[in-house]
Amino acid sequence: MMSKYIKSPLNYTGGKYKILDSIIPCFPKNIGTFIDLFGGGFNVGINVKAKSIVYNDHNLFLSQMFEYFQKEGTNVIDKIYSRIKEFSLSIDNIDGYLTLRSEYNKTKNILDLFILTCYSFNHQIRFNSRHEFNTPFGKMRSEYNKTIEENLINFLKALQSKNIKFYSKDFTFLYNMDLGENDFVYADPPYLISNASYNDGKRGFKNWGGNEEEQLLELLDYLNCKNVKFALSNVLVHKGLENTKLIGWSKKYNVKHIEKSYNNSSYQRKNKDKETQEVLICNYKL
Numbered sequence: 001m002m003s004k005y006i007k008s009p010l011n012y013t014g015g016k017y018k019i020l021d022s023i024i025p026c027f028p029k030n031i032g033t034f035i036d037l038f039g040g041g042f043n044v045g046i047n048v049k050a051k052s053i054v055y056n057d058h059n060l061f062l063s064q065m066f067e068y069f070q071k072e073g074t075n076v077i078d079k080i081y082s083r084i085k086e087f088s089l090s091i092d093n094i095d096g097y098l099t100l101r102s103e104y105n106k107t108k109n110i111l112d113l114f115i116l117t118c119y120s121f122n123h124q125i126r127f128n129s130r131h132e133f134n135t136p137f138g139k140m141r142s143e144y145n146k147t148i149e150e151n152l153i154n155f156l157k158a159l160q161s162k163n164i165k166f167y168s169k170d171f172t173f174l175y176n177m178d179l180g181e182n183d184f185v186y187a188d189p190p191y192l193i194s195n196a197s198y199n200d201g202k203r204g205f206k207n208w209g210g211n212e213e214e215q216l217l218e219l220l221d222y223l224n225c226k227n228v229k230f231a232l233s234n235v236l237v238h239k240g241l242e243n244t245k246l247i248g249w250s251k252k253y254n255v256k257h258i259e260k261s262y263n264n265s266s267y268q269r270k271n272k273d274k275e276t277q278e279v280l281i282c283n284y285k286l
């Protein structure tokens with residue numbers, strides 16, 4: 001069955017594809033500019049209807065990749081095949097993968113980065129502090145396949161049919177944007193209390209800590225004062241750990257609890273201490 005949502009071609013840790021059906025129907029109608037402030041794999045923004053869309057992520061390699069995809073459209077498919085052939089990439093050719101990885105770290109060819117994520121362990125995008133791509137090979141598990149290609153083609157078509165701009169800034173750039181009542185900000189930052197799901201950590205970029213979280217909550221309060229609507233994805237509780245600051249802050253706004261299918265499973269009942277409460281916190285009526 002065809003999904004009603006477009007899936008990012010990047011299998012992005014923290015990606016919201018699986019819960020889009022709980023998030024997108026909560027967004028306001030008739031959006032002027034939609035801002036995907038922590039765009040990541042762009043699972044959310046790509047599925048939103050708005051006059052214009054802003055993708056932002058401080059990881060500049062992502063915004064460069066999506067901008068390149070937008071320019072090239074489906075032309076990239078042939079280019080991917082010729083690169084796969086050139087480096088004899090396959091599900092078990094580690095040498096081909098490592099050769100392309102060193103080549104990428106020298107040239108920073110944008111398409112090569114995408115190809116590497118197709119063959120990397122868990123399809124992860126991870127960089128060291130020198131911004132060299134360092135994810136290991138996904139031996140016998142990862143390869144460019146028809147599912148990735150299908151997602152990619154749908155994604156490329158959507159990129160070209162929508163009015164999207166790409167930024168790679170720290171989220172605080174929003175203070176410099178002139179936003180009005182019809183604009184809408186979606187914030188999906190790294191989750192302070194569930195860094196484990198970010199098992200590749202900061203991916204070579206600035207880490208997320210208490211200061212960043214505080215700055216973000218301040219920014220959202222500022223947007224609220226300006227009558228700009230926002231929605232924040234986060235977890236109030238994760239594996240028994242509570243984000244008490246966020247819980248307190250959220251009381252000013254409307255909180256929608258996101259049900260995940262595993263919430264009622266016997267595993268979940270037996271592991272009450274491992275409970276996770278995923279939420280969408282909005283400054284408008286749901």
Ligand SMILES: C[S@@+](CC[C@H](N)C(=O)[O-])C[C@H]1O[C@@H](n2cnc3c(N)ncnc32)[C@H](O)[C@@H]1O
Pocket residue numbers: 008012013014015016017037038039040041042043044056057058059169170171172188189190191205206207208212
């Ligand atoms: C949970 S992921 C977003 C996933 C995305 N919504 C999706 O569905 O694919 C959070 C993103 O925030 C980005 N990020 C972390 N700190 C940031 C900052 N200070 N400014 C902008 N982006 C940041 C990370 O690079 C990461 O891609």
